[in-house]
Amino acid sequence: MWTGYKILILSYLTTEIWMERQYLSQREVDRGANFTRNHTILEGTRFKRAIFKGQYCRSFGCCEDRDDACVTQFYERNALCYCDKFCERENSDCCPDYKSFCREKKGWPPHTKPWYPEGCHRDGQRYEEGSVIKENCNSCTCSGQQWKCSQHVCLVQPGLIEHVNKGDYGWTAQNYSQFWGMTLEEGFTYRLGTLPPSPLLLSMNEVAASLPETTDLPEFFIASYKWPGWTHGPLDQKNCAASWAFSTASVAADRIAIQSKGRYTANLSPQNLISCCGKNHHGCNSGSIDRAWWYLRRRGLVSHACYPLFKDQNATNNGCAMTSRSDGRGKRHATKPCPNSIEKSNRIYQCSPPYRVSSNETEIMKEIMQNGPVQAIMQVHEDFFNYKKGIYRHVTSTNEESEKYQKLHTHAVKLTGWGTLRGAKGRKEKFWIAANSWGKSWGENGYFRILRGVNESDIEKLIIAAWGQLTSSDEP
Known part of the structure; x- marks a missing residue:
């Protein structure tokens, strides 16, 4: 029995010695880690590698003295081996061909690359x-x-979105996929496009609505509720800097439908303006609203169905596709068929000269309630691009790098109504309802609400409207 115990103990000791040697000779290195040898470790602590035949130092090169970068992959063991002189120790971790190549060959290939892959x-x-x-x-x-x-300031800034949503500002922000990847400068350049108002436009006399001074204005008003089917929803200008054309065409279409009492309800074509209103404007590279209204009065527009938006606004064949002639009484008639061959009606719609509405909050409300939506010129800040819902007020960015981009850029929108609701800090706040031209996925189905009565972002500074130019035969 004692003999059996001795055999058991001897077997245990033999196993322990074998496992220790295996540890020293087979320690693997994590494939994904950036391995470096610790220079503070004493000599003799590098682990010994199993020896296999192959070309290692012969392919990698040999190094004098100790060089921890003089290492290559020992693929058969999924480990590392060295080709420097330091590997010549009792616990050798030299590559299998170190002795046969590095010690016997004097013409060593130069060691020029690290063991870890480039990239x-x-x-x-x-x-x-x-x-x-x-x-x-x-x-x-x-x-x-x-x-x-590169270090551009992006149009979508997650930090700014988080700052707005964590604060009690009365509105929430969102990351829009159509803006992701654009710089802030590109947003201002391609998503707005209305030139600052000319001195002539700013010097226009203000016209007040004919409603009595004592008119009781409701707390809420939405133009589409008063004139269902006669007003038009937002379109998407995409990266065409032409809010000047989209807002003008939309306001004119609403006004013509309301004045004709629903006889002419077609939405007018912003593309007609972009492609044909050629003087002092650059199509999708910005334009002026005074020139747009001049074109509506003198040349007129066809419907959006007749002249739809081009998919590629940069195409070279996007010249004006409509021409017209006057009947001698100021009324224009198209001399070409619609660019959209499916649409047969190429009727041209015209407006009276535009007029300026007073910047007074009450006067704007009266004008909208009596005659229909109006055009507003506002200044856009970087946070406005991220608006999702609520009552907008400008929130200053917390990104110091963005301070140099705190530019104001002009944008044209359509005011369609107003209301009062609880906003920031639980207070009741007055707001305008406005239609943007960034598609229905933006904001509140393409609309936004903005503080009313305080000229937030210059929204009340310049209000423009016009009458539809209808002949006696056009009147209902």
Whole structure:
């Protein structure tokens, strides 16, 4: 029995010794880690590697003295081996061909590259040297195993969105996919497009509505409720800087429908203005509302169905596709069929000269309630692009880098009504209801509410309206 115990103990000791040797010779290195040898470790602590035949130092090169970068992959063991002189120790971690190549050959190939692969990593993925990736509006290039990124201020700023939503400002912000990847400057350049009002426009005399002074104005008013089917919803200008055309055409269409008592309800074509109103404007690169109203009076517009928006506003064949002639009494008649061959009606709609409505809150309300929606010129700040719902007021960005981009840019919208609701800090606040031209996925189905009576973002500074130009035969 004693003999059996001795055999058991001897077997246990033999197993322990074998496992210790295996640990020293088979320690694997994590494939994804950036491995470096610790220079503070005493000699003799590098782990011994199992020896297999193959070309290692012969392919990688040999190094004098101790060089922790003189290391290559030992693929058969999924480990590392060295080609520097330091590996010649009792617990050798030299590559299998070190002795046969580095000690016997004098013409060593130069050691020029590190063991780890060149390139950069991002989000667990490896990219080759020279690779370019996009992060929102910035481009990052892999150079020298580091990412070098541009430093543009982006139109969508997650920090600003979070700042608005955490504060009690009365409105909420959202990240819009159509704005992701654009710089702030690109947003101002391509999503607005109305030139600052000319001195002539600002010097126009204000016209007051004919309603009595004692008219009782309701707490809520929405034009589409008073004139159902006669007003028109928001379109999407996309990256065509032409809010000057979209707002003018929409206000004119509403006014013609209301004045004709529903006889002419077609939405008018902003593309007709973009392509044909050629003097002192640049189509999708901005234009003036005074020129747009001049064109509506002198040349007129066809319907949106007749002259729809082009998918590619930069195409070279986007010249004016409509022409017209006068009947001698100021009425224009089209001399070409509709660009949209499906639509047969090429009727041209005209307006009277535009007039300016008083900037007084009550006068604007009277004008909308009596005659229909009006055009408003506002100044857009960077936070407005992210508006989702609520009563908008400008919120200053907390991003110090954005301070140099605190520019005001002119935008044209359509005021369609007003109301009063609880807003910031639970207080009752007055607001305007306005139609934007960024599509129905933006804001409140394409609309937004903005503080009323305090000229928020200059929304009440310049209000424009016009009458439809109807002949006696047009009257209902």
